[in-house]
Amino acid sequence: MQPRTPAPGTPSAPFPYAGAHPRGRAPLGGPSEFDALRLTWVQPEDLVGHELRQAAEDGRDAEGVRRRWLAAGGRTAPERAGASPAAVDPRLRELAVRLLDELAILPSPLAANEPGDLSGIRAACPEWPTTISRESPSREPLSRGAMSPWPTGANLATAWPQGGGAAEVRRRAPWAGVSGPAARGATPSTGTWPTALWRKNRAGATGAGSSALLPRLHAAWLGRAVGCLLGKPVEKLPLPAIRALARATGNWPLRTWFTGRGLPADLAARHPWNRRSAPTSLAENINGMPEDDDLNYPLLNLLLLQRYGRDFSTTDVARLWLDELPAGRTFTAERVAYRNLLDGIEPPHTATHRNPFREWIGAQIRADVHGWTHPGDPAAAAGQAYRDATLTHTANGVYGAMFVAAALAEAAGGTTDVHTCLRTGLSVVPPDSRLAHAVRFGIDAAQSGTGDFDQVVDELHAAYGQHHWVHVLPNAALLAAALTHADGDFTGSVCRAVSGGWDTDSNGATAGSLAGLIAGSPAAIPPRWTAPLRNRLATSVAALDGIGFDTLAALTAQEAVHP
Incomplete structure (x- = not known):
């Protein structure tokens, strides 16, 4: 969603504070020689404008608050930046805090169609999918034996980053307990792999459906x-x-x-x-996958499942973030929730306390691992995504995560029709919610147009252009339109999702994840896309910097088999 700032001291670091606004000379309640940090997404004077915008979208009557704010000298929300350029008078900031609390208690006429608790969401969804038992033969559970062959080029003896987070991943990796020469042996055809475990896996494979999951997940990570x-x-x-x-x-x-x-x-x-x-x-600069929160969150959710299992709580998500996620690598609703945690506010209130970004795209970009690890079980994927999302989001912000998780679970189970995947995603979203309307609008626009995707995008921007570019509604509509129009083609999916604007990297990432699953293997993705990644992901999460996508696919597949 937000591009990462390189570490201070690296050649491309534009300024020394991750997530900070370029340093200005405006005073912050002190002498003019002090520089103002202007940390993005948390300044109360900026949050008011965003909350007023959200109130209008919710149908809440905030006109009185708006007039008081503007009369006092308050500004509307920045259109694209995360913070206004200069600090304000401390008295205006105090007013901003009071007004945020007043806005929070205004009722929304749309609340009846947008339940917040999982039982209410399920009750509102007449086509909610049946949860599949992990022991059900129809699900073709992936056995440990079905995790071979290992992707070419993984060097298990040397490729691991060092540190606590990586050590934890190593302990749970599929080669745990295999040591000595066997841990570094080569297979006849797939490069480096623990030979003893590889032979055991080949003997224990459970069928084509489960053995296909590993390459699907590899393609999803790459996508x-x-x-x-x-x-x-x-x-x-x-x-x-x-x-x-x-x-x-x-x-x-x-x-x-x-x-x-x-x-x-x-x-x-x-x-x-x-x-x-x-x-x-840019094409001329790509050398591996640089850090981005759209990849950091899947890494965190992989660690979440390893540390707490699939029955994790929202509080467990909070604990993991405080342990492993640098605060400067959070944005919008995630940054507000992180701040709330540090202020002693417990989940789920972290999602609602002075958080005008609670229906933006942040939870949706965290949903992939929940879908990937529930192949063929969209109901369980959606429930898991709900527990993650409610740390930071409400209503449509949560529904976006559930929609993506369910659609990905359908594809991870072997469905290769993108339209079926999108219908499955919609089955876990309250049908009268704004998120459901946005997804259906995107699908209809893609299906009813002349074939020119530019015209589809123009229609979407005419309908949703009043929203902030990071809000979940326009981005969900565009994602659904891009996937529908591309009809499952990988290049078409990512290019349409990005070419439609708004949150370009987040939409491209989710489209690539689903299209990668549908493609079925890394070999099905054109090499002009995958070769520049060099099987290397940069991150500041849990000492996992430099991990390979093949390794991540194997670790994700392992979590898919845990009861």
């Missing part, structure tokens, strides 16, 4: 990375700028990585790339 990376250089750019940049380099309709080569200087100056991401995400 998520590809889609995210494709969208990173144009994140935050308005739709006309994205189209102009791609057209100027002969890449429209979008079909490959963005590039600055051959771009006219005046156009580059008029529509600059995302300054944090361009050094690592």
Whole structure:
């Protein structure tokens, strides 16, 4: 969702504080020689504008609060930046805090159609899928034996990063307990793999359905990375700028990585790339997958399942974040919830206390592992996504996570029809909710158009352009439209999702995840997408920096078999 700031001291670090606004000279209640940090997504004077916008979308009557705020000198919310450029008078900040609390108690006329508890959500969904027993033969559970063959090139003896988080992953890895030469043996055909375990697995494989899960998950991890990376250089750019940049380099309709080569200087100056991401995400610069929260959260949720199991609680998610997630790597609702945790506020109130971003896209980008580890069981995937999402989000923000988790679970179970996957995703979303309307709108727009996806996108922006570019509703509509229009094709899915604007890297990531599962294996994804990733993911989470996507696929497959 937000591009990562490289670590201080690296050549591409634009300024020294992760998530900070460029340092200004505005005073913060003190002498003018102090620099203002302007940490994004938490300044009360900025949150009020976002909460007023959310209140209007909810149908809450906040006109009186709005007038008082503007009369006192308050501003509307920043359109794209995470913080306004200068600090305000402390008295205005105090007013902002009071008004946020007043806005929180205003009733919404839409609440009856958008239940908040899981039992209410299930009751509102007439087509809620049946939960499948993990012992059911119809589910074809993945045995430990079905996790071979290991993807080519994984070096288990040397590839692991060092540190506590990596050590924990190693303890739960499929080669745990295999040591000595066997742990470094090579298979006849697949490169390095613990030979003894490989032979055992080949003998114990349970069938084509389960043995296909590992390559599916490998393709899903790669697809998520590809889609995210494709969208990173144009994140935050308005739709006309994205189209102009791609057209100027002969890449429209979008079909490959963005590039600055051959771009006219005046156009580059008029529509600059995302300054944090361009050094690592333009075609000429890609060298592995750079850090991004769209990949950090799947890593965290893999650790979540390893540490707490599939019956984790929302409080367990909070504990894991405090242990493993740097606060500066959070944004929007996640940053507010993190701040609330540090203030002693318990889940689920972390999602509602002074959090105007609770129906934005953050929970949706955290949902993939919940779907990947419940192949063929969308109900269980949605329930797991709910427990994760309610740390930070409510209503449509939660539904977005459940929708994605269920759709991915359907694809992870072997469904190769993207339209079936989307219908399954909708089955866990209250049908009268705004999220359900947005998804259906996107699907209908893609199916009823002339075939030109630009026209589909224009229709979506006409309907949802009033929302913030990180809000879940426009992005869910675009995601559904892109996947529908591409009809399961990998390149078409990620390129359409990114070319539609809004939260480009997040939409590309989710589209790539689902399209990767449908593709079925890394070999089915064109190498122009996967080769630049170099089987390497950068992250600041749990000492996992540099981990390979093949390793991640195997660890994810292991969690899919745990009871």
